Amino acid sequence: MEQKKVLLRISNLKQYFPLKKTSFKDKETLYVKANDGISLEIYEGETFGLVGESGCGKSTFGRTLLQLYHQTDGKTMYYGRSLDDLAPRYVQDILKNLPQRKTEMEKLREKYAKLDAEYQTLSEEEKIHRHDERELAKKEADDAFLDIVQLIGGLLISDDLEAVSALFMEGYRIAAEIRDKRGELSELQLDADVFADAVKQRDKSGKDASSQKRRLRELQARMEGKKAEIREREKALGEKKFAIEALREQYREDPQYKEYDHYRDDGIDLAKLNYREMRMLRKDLQLIFQDPYSSLNPRMTVGQIIGEGLLAHRFYKKDDDRMQNYVMKVMEECGLAPYMLHRYPHQFSGGQRQRIGIARSLALNPKFVVCDEAVSALDVSIQSQVINLLLDLKEKEHLTYLFISHDLSVVKYISDRIGVMYLGVIVELAPAADIFAHPRHPYTEALLSAIPTTDQGEKKETILLTGDIPSPVKPPKGCKFHTRCPYATQICKEATPSLLEVSPGHFVACHHRSDTDVLAMSRKVSVQNQGKSRRKEEE
Ligand SMILES: Nc1ncnc2c1ncn2[C@@H]1O[C@H](COP(=O)(O)OP(=O)(O)OP(=O)(O)O)[C@@H](O)[C@H]1O
Structure with a gap:
């Protein structure tokens, strides 16, 4: 999978639907947190399967990726086309305000550094309470940083960001012109196709096609003109890119430049596109x-x-x-x-x-x-x-x-890889065979155990999850699955587990994911000691 090209990179995607206030006394707006911080990559040419109970947010995720809903937060980077192809408006907004953007980013970074320093002095129990607050500050600082470095990379360290901004803006303007001219060219091509077809039909039926032929020639001449304009703009764009590369050359050996340049990204952030731009991508x-x-x-x-x-x-x-x-x-x-x-x-x-x-x-x-x-x-x-x-x-x-x-x-x-979703978050993600052979998350285990089998020889336990799926309006704090998880401990109630790679390509979001012995132990204890059994032998 490492060799594969990423088509979509989704980071911290959130989709919240506001609920109507039922009374004027309601102070705060409540939200259905249908997707609550999803991060994953979808590779070109793969089938990514998404599973989970009804209402966990699968459809919302699919529609939000396609921007049929305006996503509440997060990045959805699309690599099927380049930024130059589309020249979206948000790129212009970032490029023309580089110095101000950098100042804002530095303020957010300072805020996070202060919180983090404080966090390090706390006891383990206090850390659990402040974990999410620290994560949020980090996310804000990271987002502000990424918005800039994804476009200009290591040039963020330049002393003259005004000059960098001007150079990038010239390139952006030319790319936008090329995009518009390509649009005009394909419109002319459509007209030319219609006339070419009419000429063919008329010639075939022996009718006079001279006026269609004249119109076709006119269109072809305009198309040639348009193509020449595009070539000329492409050359100008190439020159601007060359100038940017020359600027980069000055900093090439700087370690901080190298670090920042690593984040450069030609993906299109779908969530930042306007209606017209999204419409251009809709067919993709x-x-x-x-x-x-x-x-x-x-x-x-x-x-x-x-x-x-x-x-x-x-x-x-x-x-x-x-x-x-x-x-x-x-x-x-x-x-x-x-x-x-x-x-x-x-x-x-x-x-x-x-x-x-x-x-x-x-x-x-x-x-x-x-x-x-x-x-x-x-x-x-x-x-x-x-x-x-x-x-x-x-x-x-x-x-x-x-x-x-x-x-x-x-x-x-059908799937190459599978993501398991629970209450708006991905709890496990792995190659299809791996997830069926070695499920790591307790929720995945329960889902898999519920698949009916016709194999007489296979002795299979059905793991019955107790309780209902909690409301996505007020999801449980910490691990969202802890209210139904037989292995939940204090940390699960307080801190949100991150989706971590536990074996190559296999990710799981569970505080106890790596210690399978502890899981096995606690499973035994929960079955023996709890009055009602959570498991039932399949008849
Ligand atoms: N347009 C909407 N406005 C408000 N709430 C919504 C909207 N669409 C979905 N929801 C809510 O978001 C949550 C996730 O719904 P979603 O349809 O994404 O789940 P799902 O996993 O696809 O379920 P199913 O498999 O039954 O289709 C649900 O609680 C649902 O009520």
Whole structure:
């Protein structure tokens, strides 16, 4: 996995939904903490399975990644395109205020250093109480630092940040021009395609095509002009990059420069994009819905449903005949016969409707697809057909999936890696085989033990979790699972465990994760001593 390219890097993602105040006496706004600090990476070409009980925040996570919700906090870095490609506005805002940003960052760092110094003098018990406060201050300081160094790297140590700012801003302006001109070029290309097609049709039927040919020539000439402008801007951008590299050269040997430069990052922070910028990326990032019945507009034909996105994202113009051929090709790839083009959703079975949903998403050539319970509403036999279709398409189109499901056997079959979610946080993350063979978190153990088996020889205990899943409005302090965990100790009630790597690629967020003997011991004690047994032999 280390060799793989990261497509999405999510750090401390939070998605809080505000609750309506029920009375004017309510002073503070309460929030449903659907995602409460999720950090993980999704690699290009993998299927990342996400499992957890209903209501733990899986769908919210998938939708927040796609920015269908405006995320409350955290970074969602996307590496499918470069910053120069998109030239987003937030980059400009940081680059033009570098000196002020640096001052703010230093203040936050000082605040954290003060808190940390105080923290080190505390007793172990007091440390548990102040742990989260210290973590928050660290996060704020780190975020402010990362915002800058991800863009300018080691140049943060420069004495003349105004000059650095000016140089980067010139580069940014040229990148934004190139982006706009590329947009204009693809619009011209769309028009030219329509006229080229009209010329072909007219020539074929022996009609006069001279006016179409003239229009086509005009468009081609404008396109050549546009391409020349883009080439010229690209050259200018190259020169600016060269000037930036020359500036870097001065500091190359400085140890602090090297340390900071390590953080340079060409990813796009999705959470900071505005509506227009996100729309430009929307075709890269697609969603396949759970419910094939309600996710399709009953008043549109399959052709219109699949074509809608193609028109919105300017793949084709409305009157371009080639769109119909493309839609039929995509339908065929998704196992739908081309003659179904003019049918309405109610004329299809559940499995076929899900195929329409898949075709609608994949027609846009996405890079990343969130499959939210994509097969849960289907019969088992149809489920396997749709899963196989998704796997085939993934290979063919080099897709990356986030596969959300409550069905562990489906996730096991389709996923390369699996993340286990509990009450808005990831409690365990590992390669699929590893998580099934060696679950480390008590919650994962319980989930896996609940999978029904037909193997007569396998003696399996079902771990029954007592109590309900706590409210995401007031989640328990410390480890969120401690209220249902048979192994919980005092530290679990106070301090939030970090997601740590316990073996290569296997991460777990549990204070007792590494000491399996202690876990085994406490399990025995809890079974023997507690009046009601938490485990039950499967009949
Ligand atoms: N738009 C919203 N506004 C307010 N609360 C929401 C919203 N969407 C989800 N929630 C709440 O966030 C929590 C997580 O919901 P989510 O749908 O993400 O869970 P899930 O794990 O996908 O569940 P399921 O498997 O049942 O779909 C729930 O408590 C839910 O009520």
